Amino acid sequence: MKKFIFSLQALLDMKLHKEEEIKRRLAKKNREAQETRKSIEEIQDKLKQFQADEKEKRSGGEDIVSLRNSVSYRHDIKRELLSAGRKLDNIMVKIYGINQELVKASQERRAVEIIKEKKFAEWKKQNNMIEQKFIDDLSQQGYIREKNASKQ
Numbered sequence: 001m002k003k004f005i006f007s008l009q010a011l012l013d014m015k016l017h018k019e020e021e022i023k024r025r026l027a028k029k030n031r032e033a034q035e036t037r038k039s040i041e042e043i044q045d046k047l048k049q050f051q052a053d054e055k056e057k058r059s060g061g062e063d064i065v066s067l068r069n070s071v072s073y074r075h076d077i078k079r080e081l082l083s084a085g086r087k088l089d090n091i092m093v094k095i096y097g098i099n100q101e102l103v104k105a106s107q108e109r110r111a112v113e114i115i116k117e118k119k120f121a122e123w124k125k126q127n128n129m130i131e132q133k134f135i136d137d138l139s140q141q142g143y144i145r146e147k148n149a150s151k152q
Contacts, residue, residue: 004123006116015109022105026098029091036088043081050074 006012054070 002127004120006119008112008115012109012112012116015105015112019102019105019109022098022102026095026102029095029098033088033091033095036084036091040081040084040088043077043084047074047077047081050077 050070050073054074057066057070
């Protein structure tokens with residue numbers, strides 16, 4: 001029995017490779033998004049801690065210069081938080097785009113796999129027919145020999 005050879009195997013391999021590459025890019029962007037989320041959490045914690053410290057300082061009285069510096073520092077923290085939020089939004093947009101690429105690549109790969117499955121089923125059916133014909137010929141030849149042997 002001949003081995004099944006899919007004529008579009010190189011195309012299927014290329015589609016698989018492309019899909020794996022997109023998955024790697026997606027994983028990288030997901031790690032980047034996770035790091036940015038962690039950064040946002042750290043900035044939020046820093047802001048909360050600063051606000052708690054400022055509340056304690058204000059209850060004890062504070063001079064104008066220190067108050068001005070604290071307002072400026074809090075403004076800087078909030079600006080840093082907004083910047084990190086925008087960065088996360090941009091990353092999420094890129095992740096969405098990569099997800100769309102992955103869906104398309106998966107569909108293309110699956111289309112080639114369906115063709116392969118159909119060709120394999122066709123090949124298997126044809127091979128089974130050839131085998132069955134061979135078996136029928138053998139049994140017919142055996143029957144003819146038996147018949148000829150019984151006549152003699």
